[in-house]
Amino acid sequence: MKNLLLLLVVLTSPFVSCTSESIDNAKILDDGLIENKSKKTAKLLQNLNPENPANVYDIAGKIHNDILDVYLSGNYSYNTIAQISQKVDSIAALNSDLLNMGTSLPCNFQEIQETVNDPQIKLEQAIANSLMTNAAKISLSNFMDSILLLETNEYAVIHQSIISFEASVISNTQFSNEDKRIILTTSSIVRHSTYYAKERKDKDWETSVGNRVGAVQGALENSSTAVNKSVVTGIIVQSQAE
Template sequence: MKNLLLLLVVLASLLVSCTSESIDNAKILDDGLIENKSKKTAKLLQTLSPENPANEYDIAGKIHNDILDVYLSGNYTFNTIARISQKVDSISVLNNDLLNMATSLPCNFQEIQETVDDPQIKLEQAIANSSMTNAAKISLSNFMDSILLWETDEYAIIHQSIISFEASVISNAQFSNEDKRIILTTSSIVRYSLYYAKERKDKDWETSVGNRVGAVQGAVANSSTAINKSIVTGLIIQNLQTE
């Protein structure tokens, strides 16, 4: 009888030991999975950037953010289109990447003011009066409308949506080189500008329709003009919103 009780005690001890070990192993496994998931998430956040090497006009967006960063870091209090434009120009001449581009056209203050007052009308006019084919005009117009729906999403989702759009433009055999230049310059600036607002969480910069319209208006001429008009229009709208 004593031997039987001793045997039962030993078996019970082994059962408890195995169960505890199983729980411990399961906990270690769960902790390991959580840790790996956290590392992957952290790595994703570290590698997230606004770039799209497939877009040959990607540099336009990068320069846009570089110039914007210098301007906002200066905490300037200019509140007129003329003064903002003058300061942006003085920053631009120090940007080596921009110097390699075609010269930006002089800033049209009246057009910028009209864009601030009614961005949607000016967007429609800019697209309609451009040299793009009708198919490209429709594509760019749809893209600009889509941004209004995408901009509330996380940037990773926005980035992928814009890259998918750019891929469709790049592969479209019906679009002329001029069509692609205008559309891809605009989309690059939009992609980088949204990154600046969302990922940097910079309270001094919020993208607006006017900012994007400026990019379209300028892109019709060249990339440097697109960068300039987008920044100046965005800054004057930002100033009006914070007054």
Template sequence: MKNISLRLIILPLLIVSCTTDTIDNIESIDSKISSKESEKSARLVQNMTPENLANIYDFAGKLHNDILDAYLSGNYQYNTIGQISQQIETIAAQNNDLMLLTSGTNLSPNLIVIQEIINNPQSKLDQTILNSTMTIAAKDNLSNFMNDILLWENDSYEEIYQYIISFESAVIANQAFNSEDKRIILTTSSIARYSTYYALERKDKDWDTSTGHRVAGVSGAIDDPCTAIKRSLVTGIMIYNQ
């Protein structure tokens, strides 16, 4: 009788012990899987490139990242729009690809506009799109795209990339948009695609979560891709340094 009682006492203890061990093992496995998924995601970003050659303005985003990388690598301590703008102009002048875009023109990033964007990016975005020469359909399309960007914060770059290239494909195929509509929208999306990649690659989301540099990209794209690149950079760096 005592042996039976003893077994009845030990059995639940063994069950509890096994259950605890099982839970611990499951949690350990989950932790390892989660860690491997994170590593896989990190490798995916490293192995991916942000380019989309279907977008003929893809170069805008690439040049944006090249010049940004050169600026940040220089460890410059500038803290005014004028100083940052001057340094960006210096770096840009050494970039042969960007110089080919100027075609003899050299529009300044417009320091007043940049300050207005920093002060109130959403208001400046709405004003810029409203006052542009784009068709009504294109204005709505660009506004929706810029609003959608705000929802990207917790998405992986793979998801963001797929969204942007799908958006760009739709813009390219849209026969209702004229060439200027497409130039402005596709320049904007290219800079957004590359700058998001840059932020995730550097693991520095503070750069990409600043709406200002994207708004500056739109503002500059109204004029030309070169202005879009430089205005976006100066605005983004100024916000980043604050």
């Protein structure tokens, strides 16, 4: 009997050893796959940028971030709309890309303050009073509402959503060329400014409704004014929140 038990132990040991080894190897393999997937995802996010070459007005968002970057790097202590607007104008005057987009109209200080105080009302007024087609007004209004719902997501999700929206605008035959310019200029600034806040994690900057409304208000004039007004309104929101 003892010999039989001994024989069974000897015969089953290799199988136990093999099974244990297989489990260990499977775990190592799974861990390796997870690690590689994490590295791949991290690399993907690292390479993600806010650009959308399909949007012909994409330069507006890039210029917005360039001007904002110069301003925030200066650590200025301005806190009035006039002071901030003047400084932004001086920075913008050195940006050749912005100059190529046309002349930016002077900021209406009272309108900016009203936008900071009640951005949603000013947004609705700007869109309603614009010369855009009704279909374009609805599209832009829905886009601005959707950003409010998306802003807590990772930037990759926001970026993809805006890219998809822009594709639908570009292909929409109901929109006039001016409709598309206004909407695509606005969406570019929203996409780039959100990237600035989320991916750069700049402690001195967060995107705001006021910043986006400023983009819409300015875009109704021209793309250059959209950049300028968005930057100024965004900085005012930050300065008054401190």
